[in-house]
Amino acid sequence: MQVRRFKKLIPKDYIVQNCRTYLAIGSGYVHDLIAVDSQTLKVITSDIVQRNEPKFAEIIEAIEKLPRDVLKEIMTLDDEIENPLPVFMWRDNQIQETQTEDYEWPNVDSKGFLLYENTTFKTEKECVRYARRNMALFLQWVEELTAANIEKSQKILDCVKEYRRSDKYLSEIESKYEEVADR
Numbered sequence: 001m002q003v004r005r006f007k008k009l010i011p012k013d014y015i016v017q018n019c020r021t022y023l024a025i026g027s028g029y030v031h032d033l034i035a036v037d038s039q040t041l042k043v044i045t046s047d048i049v050q051r052n053e054p055k056f057a058e059i060i061e062a063i064e065k066l067p068r069d070v071l072k073e074i075m076t077l078d079d080e081i082e083n084p085l086p087v088f089m090w091r092d093n094q095i096q097e098t099q100t101e102d103y104e105w106p107n108v109d110s111k112g113f114l115l116y117e118n119t120t121f122k123t124e125k126e127c128v129r130y131a132r133r134n135m136a137l138f139l140q141w142v143e144e145l146t147a148a149n150i151e152k153s154q155k156i157l158d159c160v161k162e163y164r165r166s167d168k169y170l171s172e173i174e175s176k177y178e179e180v181a182d183r
Contacts, residue, residue: 078111
């Protein structure tokens with residue numbers, strides 16, 4: 001997304017970022033006070049935003065005045081960076097390299113993703129280290145979750161087996177069915 005271009009077209013100084021399916025306009029506390037759906041280009045406001053509040057109404061009005069083709073371009077193209085610096089991120093289960101003009105927060109890469117010091121890196125080596133740690137934690141979580149589910153499933157299975165062995169009502173129905181089946 002062309003976040004830098006978009007920021008120049010709207011009033012106020014908010015954090016603007018690519019959130020994959022929408023462009024978010026917000027703060028360090030609420031990232032999506034206002035959002036623009038990347039497919040429908042519809043403006044969506046957070047529950048805490050009053051659309052008629054002057055500071056938000058001005059932004060919404062500026063977005064709605066943008067020609068649809070311009071807004072569509074913003075949603076689909078990457079920003080061009082004049083003095084590009086490499087930035088590496090672990091995203092979509094792979095290391096991705098993009099560019100930025102400044103590593104300081106809040107800033108975005110050429111695709112419009114917000115840069116965080118703990119998830120974006122100046123070197124690929126740092127990103128690989130993060131990715132390995134992230135993947136190890138994810139696999140540990142999956143292993144623990146799977147073990148817990150197996151344990152729960154085994155308890156349920158044991159209860160079902162015990163119920164089948166001890167259920168007199170079921171046995172009575174089965175014996176009556178056998179009597180009817182013999183006739």
